[in-house]
Amino acid sequence: MHEEYRRFYSHHLGRDIELLVYGNWGYPVLLFPTTMGRYYEYKNFGFIETARWFVETGKIKLICVDSIDRDSWYAKHLHPGARIWNHVLYDRFLCEELVPSVQRECNVSKVGVAGCSFGGFQALNFAFRHPDQVAYMFSMGAAFDIRSFMSGYYDTNVYLNNPPDYIPNAHNDHFYQMKIVLGTSAYDFCRPENHRMSEILSRKHIPHWLDVRPWGEHDWPVWREMFPHYLSLI
Template sequence: MRREQFTTHSTYLGRDMHAIAYGEAGAYPIVAVPTQDAMADEWEGFGMVDVLAPLIDEGRIQLFCVDTVDHDSWTDGSGDDERRAATQEAYYDYLVEELLAEVHERNASKLRPLAVGCDLGATQAALLALRRPDLFQGCIALSGIYHTSRFFGDWMNDTLYDNDACAFLSNMEPTHPYVRLYNERQLVFCVGQGAWEDSIDDLRVISEELDRLGVGAWCDFWGFDVSHDWPWWKRQIAYFLPIVLDQIADGAEPGEKDAGPAGGAGAGAPEAEAAGGARESERPRLVTEKGARRFAPAKGSDDMVGACSMVPERRKGAAPLNWLAEG
């Protein structure tokens, strides 16, 4: 497997940022954001790259793993909130403006990358896909946190609002131009219901808001034995990623594919076996309220809807974010 580590200076963050590329140019680009406070080598250290090695070696994907700056934003509990929010926004700008250009150059293509991540990496992956569906093909977000109140309490400003998916989706109208793009992308969200999985309610909000908008995202709630930890994330990425890659390659019209086997994640998923997933008898049962629906890009669609993020405006006088989960 080709492995190349590179460093770029981010003008948005005012610091050097490291990334590692696995695989060859021309394969489908995947941008992986690590978990809370982690760096670009985390996925390699925890064996996630090994799980994806068959897809990399077969030339199906080129994987780009990046650094985080979470310790200066999300997890800097004693820091100034405005500065913390501004740092997160600068990190988002780094990913969209600087890293993405590097990915296109090294991948030798203009393909829209798929954003993936676990824990806070899933949070970042979801923000990339939801805020810039014109630039990213979608996301696979595993155990993400989508309420900024988890780290900022009731504090909110316009910058932080742009990084709170539960908040801005709740203000989005079904006529928003991003709704069409969402339905032409692959939006996959997954959370377990076992130990340390504290973001179940977050994903319920995401699922309800996307359903309200008429967006066919795939929101899966895995079993009560599924914990917030690497062994499960490995199984999940091994299951979801080959399916998403097949959809992208097929170029099917939205809604053309059915929801897949009702028996759970393992049924009819030989790709997951090949990529190191659990045996069918060991895979968790999917617990879904609405049923999984999968969508692929529409042929010949016009993706460009503007050069800037089109997050809906924050409603004036909105209540603290805790009200979203409470209904």
């Protein structure tokens, strides 16, 4: 399976963002790591191996993106306003720099996004903030309300990055074209958040699949089972 290490300079962040890319061609899917995870996390946990057939047959190209969680959501040493602002810059890096580059490279109008745990939040938040850039969104074991990271602080940027707050009031035709999977499991402590998000989407008549696996906790074994199934939907 072809693996390529890349460094992508972001003008918005003023730094290089490291990536691992799997496959020479295929439909692009961006993978966001779990809490404070790095770009190589999915490789280390055997997650990429579950997608080997899709990558080697040229159906899928995987782009594992580094996070800046230590400078944003989990940067407890910073004022909450600075934390959320750093995430806004990360979002601009994604939508204005990285994703357009991937679109050109793969000759597609939209990409897929996916992630486990906190990476699932990142995937869903990016998809609903930029639905014109996303055709597929797969979250696995995610929670979506980020107000607990803000120490009681709330401003427009928090609102615009907290899906349970902004999605009920958002309107975009691209929402209804997106293929959305909310993956969780019977003993996942994030399961209630997925039911809540499913209810929000259902009230807006946004098609989606709430996939509740009958076994498994909030951990890699169930996510590794989910991922190739979701890729088969592309």
